[in-house]
Amino acid sequence: MFKILLLIFSFYLYSNAVIFEDMFKEKSEIKDDIKKIYASNPVLLYSLYAVDKSKIAGLNFPFNENEAKFLDEKTKNLPVLGGWFGQGKTPNSEMILQINPDVILLTDNTKKLGDEKIKASLGGAKNIPLIYLKSNSLEELVDSFLYIGKLTNNEKRAKELENYGKESLNLAKEVSQKASKKPKVYYAEGKNGLETECNTSIHSELINLAGGKNVHQCETTNLFGKQAINFEQVLAYNPEIILVYDKEFYQKIYKDSNWKHIDAVKNRRVYFLPFGPFSWFDRPPSFMKLLGLRWLLSVFHPEVYKLDINKEAKEFYSLFLGIDLSDEQLNEIIGKNLE
Numbered sequence: 562m563f564k565i566l567l568l569i570f571s572f573y574l575y576s577n578a579v580i581f582e583d584m585f586k587e588k589s590e591i592k593d594d595i596k597k598i599y600a601s602n603p604v605l606l607y608s609l610y611a612v613d614k615s616k617i618a619g620l621n622f623p624f625n626e627n628e629a630k631f632l633d634e635k636t637k638n639l640p641v642l643g644g645w646f647g648q649g650k651t652p653n654s655e656m657i658l659q660i661n662p663d664v665i666l667l668t669d670n671t672k673k674l675g676d677e678k679i680k681a682s683l684g685g686a687k688n689i690p691l692i693y694l695k696s697n698s699l700e701e702l703v704d705s706f707l708y709i710g711k712l713t714n715n716e717k718r719a720k721e722l723e724n725y726g727k728e729s730l731n732l733a734k735e736v737s738q739k740a741s742k743k744p745k746v747y748y749a750e751g752k753n754g755l756e757t758e759c760n761t762s763i764h765s766e767l768i769n770l771a772g773g774k775n776v777h778q779c780e781t782t783n784l785f786g787k788q789a790i791n792f793e794q795v796l797a798y799n800p801e802i803i804l805v806y807d808k809e810f811y812q813k814i815y816k817d818s819n820w821k822h823i824d825a826v827k828n829r830r831v832y833f834l835p836f837g838p839f840s841w842f843d844r845p846p847s848f849m850k851l852l853g854l855r856w857l858l859s860v861f862h863p864e865v866y867k868l869d870i871n872k873e874a875k876e877f878y879s880l881f882l883g884i885d886l887s888d889e890q891l892n893e894i895i896g897k898n899l900e
Contacts, residue, residue: 581664581692584701584708585672589690592663595712599662599689601644601652601671604696607839607847608705609666610636611722611881613713618662621646624838631838631882631890645671645679654684664690664712669697670784697763699770699850703727722848725880729851730770732866733858737772740862746773747800747825754803754810754820755795756787764843767850768804771857776800792819799824802861803831804842812899832860833896838882852877870895 579593597618600606606621614633619642629637640660643652645667657665671679672693680687694708695701703726710719737743746768750756758765760775764786768775776798777790796819803825805811811833820826834853835841841853852874859868871891878886892898 581690581712583693584695584705585669585693587693589664589692591690591692591712595663595714597660597662598664598666598712599642599652599657599660600666601642602646602666602668602696603644603845604702604847605666605668605694605705606644607845607849608696608702609709609713611848612706612709612719613715616713618642618660619656627836628838631878631884633883645674651682654682657683657689662689664692666709667691667693669693669695696846699726699766699854700730702846702848703730703851722881725877726848726851729854733770733772733854736858736862736866737770739865740772741864743772743774744801744861745776745798746802746804746861747776747795747798748804748806749810749814750787750806751789752807752809754805754807754814755792756789758786759788762786763846767842767854767857770854771861773802773857773861796822801825801828801830805831805833806840806842806844808833808896808899811896833899835895837890837894848881 577593578590580588581591582588595616598609598616599618600609601621603621606617609617614636617636617639619640621642621644623641624632624637640656642656642660645651667679676691679691683689692712694705696705703723706719706723706726707716710716748757748765748768757777759777759779759781760769761779762781765775777788801824803814803823805814811831814820814826814831825831835856839845839847839849841849841856843850855868855873856870858866859870871888874891875886878884
């Protein structure tokens with residue numbers, strides 16, 4: 562009798578289950594009507610937001626003021642669950658158990674920890690299905706849209722985002738091939754502009770994709786990046802274009818007596834990297850890089866590709882974030898108020 566009851570209970574528990582195959586071809590049994598998804602990494606969280614924000618179970622960390630003003634009110638007030646995203650960070654297993662999401666999304670970087678270690682850090686929530694998605698490169702991020710769309714039953718929406726992504730990547734290839742040269746580019750991070758990324762780093766991926774040559778040629782030694790270099794090295798590189806992450810450095814580079822000797826500064830080809838709600842270039846990596854790629858194509862190769870950034874940005878923000886971007890907001894994002 563007990564076995565019969567157990568079979569009946571199992572039937573009702575899994576009667577709406579389906580098999581989901583992730584980007585590693587690993588199969589998991591999940592509900593066919595997913596309601597809550599815990600994205601354990603920011604890049605996955607932002608992609609989930611773009612595809613279906615109603616399914617977000619919780620955040621990795623609180624959004625700051627500059628990010629929050631572009632985001633949905635309900636989403637930004639969700640509980641903070643933490644996640645696996647470098648520098649020893651792990652999720653809050655008690656909070657995850659309390660929220661009880663239907664599935665947990667993880668990246669390929671987290672997968673390297675191994676299922677046993679991952680499930681151990683989840684504590685009582687270890688039986689929640691784990692779905693692995695690739696998101697290191699921009700191409701992988703674009704490919705992940707359809708997987709998220711299938712999980713959320715929003716495949717049509719996901720296809721729209723994927724189409725924009727693939728069009729952007731194809732455009733980059735076409736423009737790069739038509740361009741007569743690859744401009745020498747330096748990516749300036751930090752308040753003094755003396756932190757940067759190797760050409761092999763995922764953090765400088767857009768320079769390569771947009772047909773530029775990262776002057777800092779080296780092998781990446783860690784995922785976090787931000788290599789410190791000295792000014793003499795930058796002077797020796799003498800880049801034609803400088804991309805600046807920090808507002809503080811951007812506001813002083815043209816006034817600095819040292820930096821004025823570099824061609825990019827002499828020719829006023831120093832560009833602030835737009836940010837809002839997330840960076841168009843990196844840190845944090847997200848789907849915003851697709852808009853950043855199109856923008857960089859016009860910066861690197863103006864003779865080949867001209868972009869109406871006002872029109873493109875407004876269409877992008879409407880498609881991916883569901884907001885009507887004002888001219889004032891766009892000016893703030895691209896740093897016009899810093900000039």
